[in-house]
Amino acid sequence: MTFRQFAFNNVIRNKRLYAAYFLTSLFTVMVFFTFSIFAFHPVLSGENMNGYVSIGMNVASGIIYVFSFFFVLYSMSSFLQSRKKEFGLLMIQGMSMKQIRLMVFLENMFIGFFATLGGIVGGLVFAKGILLIAENVLIIDDELPFYFPNQAILLTFGSFIVLFFLISLFVSYILRSRKLINLIKGDKQSKGEPKANLFLTLSAVLLLGTGYTIALLVEGLEVVAALLPVVLLVIIGTYLLFTQLSVFVIRRLKKQEQFFWHKTNMILLSDLSFRMKDNARTFFLVAIISTVAFCAIGSLYGFQSYLTAGTKEQTPYTITYTDAENGGEANASLIEETLEAEQLEADGERIELRYYEKSDQSLVLIAKQSDYNRFAALLSQETIHVSDGSPVLIRTGLILFEDEHAGSSEAEVLENAALELKGGSKLEPNQLVESDVLPGSAGNYYYVVSDHDFENLPVPSSEQSYYAWQERNGESISVEASEKLDQEVTGGFITNVSYQEYILNKIYGPILFVGLFIGIVFFVSAGSFLYFRLYSDVDEDKRKFQAITKMGLTEKELKKVLNRQTLILFFAPILVALIHGAVALTALSHLFFYNLFIESVTVLSLFTAIQIVYFFIVRFYYTKQVKAALQ
Template sequence: MTFRQFAFRNVSRNKRLYTAYFLSSMFTVMVFFTFSIFAYHPVLSENSIHSSASTALSVSKWLIYVFSFFFVLYSMSAFLQSRKKEFGLMMMQGMTTRQLRLMIFMENMMIGLAATLSGIGLGVIFAKGILLAGENMLSLNEQLKFYFPFKAICLTLTAFLLLFVLISMFISVVLRSGKLITLIRADRQPKREPKASPLLSLLVVLLLGTSYFLSLRASGMEVVVLLAPVVIMVTIGTYLLFTQLSVYLIRKLKGKEHFFWHKTNMLLLSDLTYRMKDNARSFFLVAIISTVSFSAIGALYGFQSMLNGSLTKDNPYLFTYLAKDGDSKEPVHTQLIDQRLSESGITANKMELKLNYYKAAEGGQTLVLVKQSEFNHLAELLGTETVQLKGDNAAAVDFGLSRMGEKMLNQPVQLESGIVIEADKAVVSPAVRGLSGYWVVSDELLARLAQPVQESHYYAWHGSIGQQGAIATGAKLTNILPNSENYEFYALEYQTSRINESFGPLMFIGFFIGIVFFVSAGSFLYFRLYSDLDEDKQKFKAISKLGLSEKELGKILNRQIILLFFAPIVVALVHGAIALTTLSHMFQYSLFRESLLVLGLFFVIQVVYFFIVRMFYTRQIKSALAG
């Protein structure tokens, strides 16, 4: 048997431990390769319109590459820890340190090469489907046809082979420094019972409690100001949560004799303190990485939903045209819009409203007054709130979230004619797109006023969203009627499609990066679980001789695996829920549905992953007891 065959058989014998590492690495390679396929696609790389998307994809794949370096490094460290007895046995049989380093180098390169080739192979096989999905996610109007990604294959193969070579060389340096001996002898040294500081445990409550309180109370730009300090407090609090507070609570539970001696609690709690301390860094890492994944995907999905939702809600018109004072082409332009809508078969109701501008007697303020009958006509067609005025009272109207109308309440303003305008109610209405802080007055009051200093005519075409030809018609009219100082034209569905085209690459990139982070976090948990497998086999084999039933064994294993898999994930879900709630406060737009969907989906994936891993892990333990 040659040395290469020996290294290959080592990999095949340890396939249980290497499986998650191989699959995670393969998935990471596949994502990198996918980004490369898009970045080098002729439609994106050779078209200046989509150059920003191509650049964003290129940058993102290198972010994935940097993350892959640290992921592989962590994975290899976990393997060294779990195989310390095996390495010690080899060295006792005469293997030199140099041969051991060479063996680890060859094993890592075998797995790395297999993961790289498999990731590229799967990417090529599913390239057509990936391009089709990406075409929709990127909101492209052009078709991404299949092409043979020669550049992407060469780049991915070179980049990841180099990555695995660098990692293997780094591991050799670690072994040369003598750390391997420490790992070999670590299991022979008795573990000290972990201790926790009550003050540091209390600090966890203060840090996380303060962070949550500040985040949930913040709104608007306060969120941006608090971002850095809150992130720092949450990070420190999460680390202390697993290293201090969890150990402290377990020790308190062990002190309650009634609970400690109840059924199998003694077996669980006796080992739980050591497990929490040993796994604290892994739990912290998984919690932070998962929080980033949840927050990134939830924020991107919510932001896209908010843009589309608020655009439609705040501007329910297919087209709007504002003819300012002095617009000599107003009749020609409105007739052109009517004609194009008729030619495209778009059904819409045309509405008109006049904006009257008056000067205040003092301060140089200009007031925009709208006739009550005209405003209510638009409101009735939109199905929104109408305004009912009493006497000469007015209503202050906002378009969106500025809340200017609330500031205008009960603030009388005298016009140059001597008439006083005062609002006794504030209304938020999309009746006039983009205009906030105007006054709705009764028809009688407006009739008593002198000629306004300036007039603008607002036209709106209201119809159902999603009509065929609306985007194309909007694009043509936008090119014909570019906004100027005399008029403003806005096509809702065309502008929405442009936003989606710009936001599509971010959504696509954020989704894949978030998934890579989450898969890697799951792999970390898998490594930690299986690194303790041999120790668990010996422990439960000894306990089974004392009369531990199979049902009790299953209950203990379930609790241990549940704790390992869901302790960091639950913390990440809470962090993510707080972050997304804070984001909704920042934009004053509810992201509850989006947050529930994203967090719920990740939780379901984790539950499925838990059942799969539990099945294989329990089978390993029971087979050891049967032997």
């Protein structure tokens, strides 16, 4: 048997440990290859797309490639840590450290070569389906036909062969200084009782508490200013949480004799403090990576929801037209003809929007009650009654972060809403109404007065004709008709809510598509880190439970201990990441003054469900391995 065959067979014999490393590497290659297919696709890289989709895919590929380097490097280092005793035995048999380094180099190159080929083949198999999904997500006008991606194959194969080659060299290099005695002893060397520093433990609580408090209390643009300090506080606090606070809590539980001696708690807690201390860096890395995945996808999804909601609130009608150059009647007729051609049943209204100059020289819209109620009826909203001398203040649309009155009570808003027009007229509203009936003016506010008071107002500074149509059955104009209207209507401003959403999704689709893929890669990689750490200790667990079983541990108790231990080790970093993600998404909602609760719950629940499925799969095989060693 040649040395190459020996290295290859060594990979096959360790397939249980290498499986997750191989499959995750294959998945990473496949995702990178998928983005390369998009980047080089003739349609996406053509002039009609302006290159922004192709650029986005290339950027995403670069991010995944850089992350893949560190992921594969960490995975190999973690895997080699569990093979120290094996290397020591090989050295006793006469293998030199140089030969061990060569063996590790060849093993990693074998896995890298087949993971790269597997990722490319998998990408080709699913390419057509992914392209069909992308047609809908990216919202492009042309189809994305399948093509044989020669450039993508060459780029992917070359990039990842170089990546695995460099990592193989690096991993081989770090093995050079291993001593035989350390390799033979391996995990038998005493680690000592894990202890926590009280100052660092309290620092963990203080840092996380401070970071969370700041993130939850700041609003508006203060969120952006607090971003960097909060991130630093939470990252340092998370590291101390796993290295100090977790050990402190376990030691305190061990001192509670009634709890410690209850059934199998002694076995669980005695080993858990060592496991938490040994895996602290892994848990910290998994928590941060998972938090990045949660925040990236949650932010993208939430921002899309925010923009869509803002579009709907600011444009509640099926279609509106604001005349700017006295061509309103002709354009209004064209819009009505289009609605008839689309066989849409729509009711329409017209109003002359009058803007008055305030004492500070800014303009404000003032409408009369009858006009407001006509448009309110068009939207099937409540009409209002305005008494003479008692105007109503209307707050319109989505409350943006630059609104100085956002978050203020109705009394506070009305207190500052007294209006003095140029010329001496004064308006003092005594009622605040949330409404999107009329487009309003700067500051998201306008005034409605009684018809009698409206006639006594001074001459307005400017006027605009405003037309609105509302479809009775909630249907919308087709994209083709909307594009035609957008081209033919001149001398004014036309808004079509369905077309605006279409344009928004067309622009935002590639960003969401790229962010979703990158988030999934990060999350899958985080789960793989946990898999590596769990299985790197499986041999030690086998010996430990063999000894405990001889002392009378039943199979039911063994299963209970394994389930609880695996559950804690698997979900401790995920739970921390979920809390981090929830706080971060709450802070994002404060930035825009828009409730992202549904979006946050959707994203966090989806990832939690994926992790639960992953946990059950890993736990099944892990428990099976331990039980097999006891028979």
